[in-house]
Amino acid sequence: MWRELWTTAARAARGPRRWDGRGRGVAAWGCSAPGATVFALSSGQGRCGVAVIRASGPASGDALRILTAPRALPAARTASLRLLSDPRSGEPLDRALVLWFPGPRSFTGEDCVEFHVHGGPAVVSGVLQALGSVPGLRPAEAGEFTRRAFAHGKLNLTEVEGLADLIHAETEAQRRQALRQLDGELGQLCRSWAGTLTKALAHVEAYIDFGEDDNLEEGVLEQAPQGPPHSVPSACLPSPAADVEVRELEVALGAHLRDARRGQRLRSGAHVVVTGPPNAGKSSLVNLLSRKPVSIVSPEPGTTRDVLETAVDLAGFPVLLSDTAGLREGAGPVEQEGVRRPGRGGLEQADIIVAMLDASDLASPSSRDFLDTVVATVGARSPREGGQRLVLVLNKSDLLPAEGPRPGPGLPPSLLLSCLTGDGLHGLLEALRKELAAVCGDPSTGSPLLTRERHRHHLKACLDALGHYKQSKDLALAAEALRVARGHLTCLTGGGGTEEVLDIIFRDFCVGK
Ligand SMILES: Nc1nc2c(ncn2[C@@H]2O[C@H](COP(=O)(O)OP(=O)(O)OP(=O)(O)O)[C@@H](O)[C@H]2O)c(=O)[nH]1
Ligand SMILES: [K+]
Ligand SMILES: [Mg+2]
Structure with a gap:
């Protein structure tokens, strides 16, 4: 889902951005009064097996007592089965597991309660409305539970950030990094x-x-x-x-x-840009790596006209993968500017450049020109000196004679690939994984990033x-x-x-x- 959002968003408005497709609410903190008791649905929206609703603040215990009347408060931190009823009409709402966490031993440090209800929309809205009718309770704002935990010293700020990153982590490496930060390293x-x-x-x-x-x-x-x-x-x-x-x-x-901003890259996604002469198979590779047809592939050179960016999970690393227009031989300044322009998924922004050529067409003017300009320039600066990482790929290996010599003597180290048959894809993924680990760091080892x-x-x-x-x-x-x-x-x-x-x-x- 985030991939579609991303691709569409990237088409609509280009610019450097986080590897993330979700819209995020902006909290309006102006109206939060300390001391109020707040409640919200804490599990995801929509129909599900169990939904978790929680409340935090001094009136939490009252709310639990009122919704489960005539029963008394259950034992602290123990799940108990209770009938929930609407305090205004007395109408039964659900049979639910309830938990009572007296402060300060709770997530927020305040008195907290949790209602584990059946996850139907009518049950959830019934319980939320019932809570809203309890005096002293109001709906929570975005992040308000965590903000209260921070205010009560339950989490420090880097841990709060780790928690936010953990909730938004979509790849393994992001999850590891976020968990370490949440753990307080x-x-x-x-x-x-x-x-x-x-x-x-x-x-x-x-x-x-x-x-x-x-x-x-x-x-x-x-x-x-x-x-x-x-x-x-x-x-x-x-x-x-x-x-x-x-x-x-x-x-x-x-x-x-x-x-080298490794932690930040891991959090927001590494930029990988596929570039090369027209028809080398750049869009075919982008589709292969993103495992869906995000780019148009055709035998017509010049099919891709603009930069197309898509979010991909490559070997557990978050990647913003850009397909670009083919670079024609002697490309004019306008065209060159198009690929170089920063903030457009162009070369300038790339952490890793995948330079792709047609293995069966290495002697053509556009291939030679691409090797002499882009590949030579990028290859000349090592990543240690702040240069970008280069992965040279010779595509369409299926078109080479089966017994012939390896193409391209005199070329920098390269990988043979066929987007058509999938030959060489494993090797390319492994090479990209290594480069990504260098760009993003290994979140499991070393000091916290x-x-x-x-x-x-x-x-x-x-x-x-x-x-x-x-x-x-x-x-x-x-x-x-x-x-x-x-x-x-x-x-x-x-x-x-x-x-x-x-x-x-x-x-x-x-x-x-
Ligand atoms: N035989 C063979 N054909 C391939 C391979 N990869 C791509 N093609 C074909 O090459 C043609 C061009 O592929 P594209 O992916 O559109 O190439 P591109 O580099 O994105 O092209 P432009 O966007 O026009 O610069 C298409 O007809 C593909 O089907 C391959 O590994 N082997
Ligand atoms: K093409
Ligand atoms: Mg293309």
Whole structure:
């Protein structure tokens, strides 16, 4: 379903975007009053076996009691079968499993209840209406349950983001990355970094407070300055030990920022662009990889006129796959501009370029021209230097003589493929999987990846502040720089208390989450 949405959306309005086809509601937080009890359908919409409706807030217990009257509240955290009735008419609504989670041991930290009802639309709307009639209850806004969990310290902000990503994960690799973030790995890392800075700050402040004092504690004295490791005059140095830790932190932050945006790519999809001379079989390959006819294939060269982008799950990685117009020999500037233009699924935007040629037509002017321009240019810059990854594919291998030599001596390493017979497809998928793992990172191993621009912003700002710390000529300024640096790490997990940031993060959630 998201594929169709994507393809249509890509045709209608091109531009860089997330690998995601769903429209997302924007939460209107203006009207949420703290202390209110909210309710919503938390399972998906539509007919289903069981639907879960939940409520959170101080009146949750009352709501449960009223809908299950005359029974008392069930035991906490134990599923109990109850008859639900409409409190206004007394009419039975459903026989349901109900759960009572007294706060703070609940998802939101508040009193919560869950109704596991039969998943028919009439049952669901009957129970929702009944809840709406209970005094003090109102429908929840998008993400409101999670926002309450955050407000009560049940989740930090990176965990909230992990939860949002987990709900939206559509490929295995995305799920792994989201789960690690939900498990709090990135948050823990930030907290340990912030802890380092707190320690360093304590040393600096101790020196400011007691530096001139003969009664300086022994431990602090032991850490008295021994050399000039940074530009704070060595006589002022509070603690070389703290200084070393700060420098180690700088190295760690730098390493995380030099992650080639792998976590962000995995979250929003890697761009794979298929390019080549006309009629090489580019659209045939796009259809093969997306397992459905998204592009028109015909023997007529020049069939594809514009960039067509489609979302595909390739070996567990989310990919935005672009089919492009064939590049004719000596293509004019307008045509070249068409494929290069950023934001249009063109070459400039590609993480991986699949360069495709007709294996039986390598000597033609358009093939030679394509090899001499696109393939030579892309191949000249390694991905390490920020260049794009290139996969060279020689298609239509079925047209080659069965016993003949391999085509293209003197070509860069290439893969033989036949879109017609499927020969070589397995090898191509394996090559793409390797390239995608390099572009997106392996979410199961290594340190947690930065998944959003927000993370990069705070780490960069933290690094900048550490730069000021190193250059500060006086201890008060050094302390202030450390405070700013630590503040950015705290913002990463706590949002820094700004409603704007929270609104942006929570609007990724649906109603009921
Ligand atoms: N024999 C053979 N024919 C193929 C193969 N792959 C594609 N074709 C045929 O080659 C022709 C062109 O295929 P397309 O997929 O439209 O090629 P394209 O590169 O997208 O073409 P343009 O969009 O016009 O640049 C069609 O007739 C395909 O059926 C293959 O592996 N073997
Ligand atoms: K064609
Ligand atoms: Mg085509």
